[in-house]
Amino acid sequence: MIELALFGAGRIGQVHALNLAALPDVRVKYIIDPFANAACEALAAKIGARLVDADTAFADPALTGVVVASSTDSHADLLLRAVAERKAIFCEKPISLDFTTAETVAKRVEASDVPVMLGFQRRYDPNFRAVRERIAGGSSGRLEQLVMHTRDPGPPPVSYVKVSGGMLRDQAIHDFDQARYMSGEEIVSVYAVGNCQIDSAIGAAGDIDSLLVTMLTASGTMIQMSNNRRGPLGYDQRLEAHCAREVLFIDNRPQTDIRIASSAGELRAQPMDYFISRFEAAYRSEMVDFIAMIRDGAKPLATIRDGLEAQRLAEAALVSIASGAPVRLSADWKP
Amino acid sequence: MIELALFGAGRIGQVHALNLAALPDVRVKYIIDPFANAACEALAAKIGARLVDADTAFADPALTGVVVASSTDSHADLLLRAVAERKAIFCEKPISLDFTTAETVAKRVEASDVPVMLGFQRRYDPNFRAVRERIAGGSSGRLEQLVMHTRDPGPPPVSYVKVSGGMLRDQAIHDFDQARYMSGEEIVSVYAVGNCQIDSAIGAAGDIDSLLVTMLTASGTMIQMSNNRRGPLGYDQRLEAHCAREVLFIDNRPQTDIRIASSAGELRAQPMDYFISRFEAAYRSEMVDFIAMIRDGAKPLATIRDGLEAQRLAEAALVSIASGAPVRLSADWKP
Amino acid sequence: MIELALFGAGRIGQVHALNLAALPDVRVKYIIDPFANAACEALAAKIGARLVDADTAFADPALTGVVVASSTDSHADLLLRAVAERKAIFCEKPISLDFTTAETVAKRVEASDVPVMLGFQRRYDPNFRAVRERIAGGSSGRLEQLVMHTRDPGPPPVSYVKVSGGMLRDQAIHDFDQARYMSGEEIVSVYAVGNCQIDSAIGAAGDIDSLLVTMLTASGTMIQMSNNRRGPLGYDQRLEAHCAREVLFIDNRPQTDIRIASSAGELRAQPMDYFISRFEAAYRSEMVDFIAMIRDGAKPLATIRDGLEAQRLAEAALVSIASGAPVRLSADWKP
């Protein structure tokens, strides 16, 4: 039996807990949440977990691992503590909003032999994973151009923007990660333009709501991102991998399989409404892989290094937006 | 807490048990399965149920209802017994392969006030349900022509054909049910042609593997079915409702959201591979509605009468195939 | 130079004339139209044709062939006269609304060696032709079930219904022809239901506006048609060929390549609005083949026999609708 502690039982914590509960010989033994509310208690009751504080959980020698889904500012400390206590770790991104801290934590993790997996769920999505495997397998030919789209269904509240690190660090970071994942290469140059076209309150809070990014890998693969905070079609999350022998498209998935045809034309349903529904299978698969990492030593698809490198790209894009010039990257580039 | 007994823990019984276990204040207390195997025991362990015999289950005064997912020949007796014991019932179709028995059981159920729901999962599928509700709501205009497709991914073993009642009673019965569900009317005429084009072993066993059906409702709505035992594209399960103001299509759902474009053209994935995956949401919704029937007295979407009437259409189609002539139906028509 | 005479310069006659005019070494020398109007004169001017009477045209020894696009009741006489004068013939369907006459004409044509081609344009459409060729080539496996849809964008005026021979002879006849074309077999049984659900004026005129047909070929292939006079999505003209190894779908073609995605869902354009636009390529190809028949003796895709046999099926369907029973067909079946 693998016994786990869950830090943070908010929306995504609930998803992870239920996915873990459905796996054989896995138990979420503890939930640690400073803001434990009714939903948190209901979850604990449903999966047979105890609401405790962090010390209680870490003190349990039977505890095998931790799932960190708490607020961003707690990630770094929890990562360091879990490494020190030698517990396997699943941690939602980012490591820390402060890049230097993130770098320090990543190095500490890598210096240990504690297995750590980062929560880039898109890598675990069956579609994205299959596309990556097909490219890596060689049958598509070399990846030449990668075009990605990420648009949220609506702008977040300004209060969220203020603590999330902004659009590049909370949303576009998944695309930065996909850039490295899909190409299998490091990025050597980043150019970004960002502005506020959708919600002026976001601009007033110092963030952007619209973004284009251009990147190059060492081998010359070209990567393009277009992102914003409100796609009028809903949650818009697509990818085009233009390879030498074929093009791989990942489309949005419509909410239903119904088409309605009339004199107005033929209407399909909107896509899955947001990340929880769109990436339902990805979240399930993430926990399966987390357990496989603990049980069999399987290498995670998303490492702490991947988290750090995606963050480096987000920081570089912010510098590019501010300076109006492309940023040339090296392994030790810092903002 | 609603406490239930599950009869039959085969493939579909497992699905129901796990869906019930995920609902709040619902417990599958007993599993009754004469062929209890390892999978059955694993299920019991996972959901905290006890493996018992029928008498033990029925003797428990706390038992609120039963889920009948056992072999077809046990349905009639279990329905009668559960009615007698005043337990709410969810029963997989068919009531009985013998139409007279089915009719007797249906009458007995209807004469009682025990809530009974029949397992026509397609009625509970979000796509089929939304289409029916749109038609019933009037915005589509009158239903004029209904075209349905049902093709299995591959022919069943002959051993199954021999006990299932054959293609009309085990497979096409869902389309017969949809004919009544979508039109909201009774059928007044049935014409069917059936033959064996795919697997001669099925023919040797006295069944067909290919089928076309034409039906008319009292108001003149035209209904068409095409079915077989092996669709080369996999599990083919579609519907077109041609109404006066719009056409509603239910498509197959591809297994992925990936398209692969090359000089060969653009390739999409095969559809969901069979009913368990294709109707996953339908099965979840079915149990939600079963609990709502018990808890709030909600009327089920599929009643025992619906089960009987779909069976009457299957019997009429068999008569039509044998005679080569259409069959005119009335409320008391029998094979 | 191939010199031709066009009988009838209405809508479809104009299409043929312009398609012929675009071919090298082909000349439409004469137009014969008893109701010659301004459009007719404009056509003659554009393509350099003379408006004459039939005798003048037939008297010209340089005349190689005739295109018969005049009113239905003139077809039989023109066919007989052109055969007598030994002119190659392209004739729009039907041969005659009177089946006995049609049969007589067909026999006379077949007894001669004059090349005659019938205007079943759907056989010449690149989509339908490619599907037929793929089936005939064997790579799809045996055709097991064929499902066809034909719906007009709106009901015709009653005046048209009265002279056209009705829905089966003027519209569904193309599907009857496709049944034979796609299967490469003769039909052995026809069952049809027809009624009036859309336009009661059509019913008052003695015709139907809604139709389902079930057919079987000698080898057991199952064929299904659903037709009506007003598809709410516009001109609905689709086919599904379910073969042993693959399913071939012919879809409607949207009028544009635009999708509009919003909170309402994703909207595609309506299909091509009617047969002139939908089958534009088919009409071009038809004339190319007509000229090839004249020039090289190429066998036409649609012969006078095909015209007669499709008509036989339409007549059988009418008998089935009237009698309520399926009709068993033989080579000499007559209404």
Added chain:
Amino acid sequence: MIELALFGAGRIGQVHALNLAALPDVRVKYIIDPFANAACEALAAKIGARLVDADTAFADPALTGVVVASSTDSHADLLLRAVAERKAIFCEKPISLDFTTAETVAKRVEASDVPVMLGFQRRYDPNFRAVRERIAGGSSGRLEQLVMHTRDPGPPPVSYVKVSGGMLRDQAIHDFDQARYMSGEEIVSVYAVGNCQIDSAIGAAGDIDSLLVTMLTASGTMIQMSNNRRGPLGYDQRLEAHCAREVLFIDNRPQTDIRIASSAGELRAQPMDYFISRFEAAYRSEMVDFIAMIRDGAKPLATIRDGLEAQRLAEAALVSIASGAPVRLSADWKP
């Protein structure tokens, strides 16, 4: 009767000539082609034109206008001469590969009152035009992000690259033009990356075969292009206009309306194979508008100024690729 002279009867000249010949009261009287070959003579015969030299054509006072489809290096002189002779002009892009010359010619044309239309056929395509009109009409909301794809089916011969001005001036220029057309604004900044990933011979000839471009308009609209010389799916020519209220997609059009479904998945046909077939309707519409410009003084969709401005963007992108930095544009920016 509008009488015209065609300069250059190559592939695109043939298309224009046949489209003009199909219009009422329009005559292509002269063809001027220094390399007049058999195809050129066949065209002249078909449409009743005379093969002459430029002086003969310009000397004819009945000549209303000229269509310039000759080699790029002849455009500037022909434009100047036709303006001097006061003939209406349709001219294929570009004005001149030399930007200063292009600017001089454009100013000369604008200083005259001779109607001149430039051959950006994509503006005339029914899909692109409808999308632009919908955006301009306001119902889509403000254009926020524009994403365009242009990929050729295969790399051109190096000999072509050497005279065409390269990928930016011969291919991407259409996207630069669409950037201004779709947004209805001038571009204020251009960033481009270009390299050679497909055909090293192109690189050896000093050109690129792969390109990404990022642009901003004055109002902040973000524009993204991805282009290359060999799309493995064939001719890839798509656009996504992300507006405030809806997203407008222009898709590739498949060559057929057939889908083939099997255990391998569902296969659609490749897109239209290249610009001649993909933009067939656009070329027809271009000539209709050219004649409307002559006859009714209708303002052309693509002016000489549009040609110059698109070229300015191509030049700016070349500067950006060379310098590695974005280029800020003003009305008098020059390479």
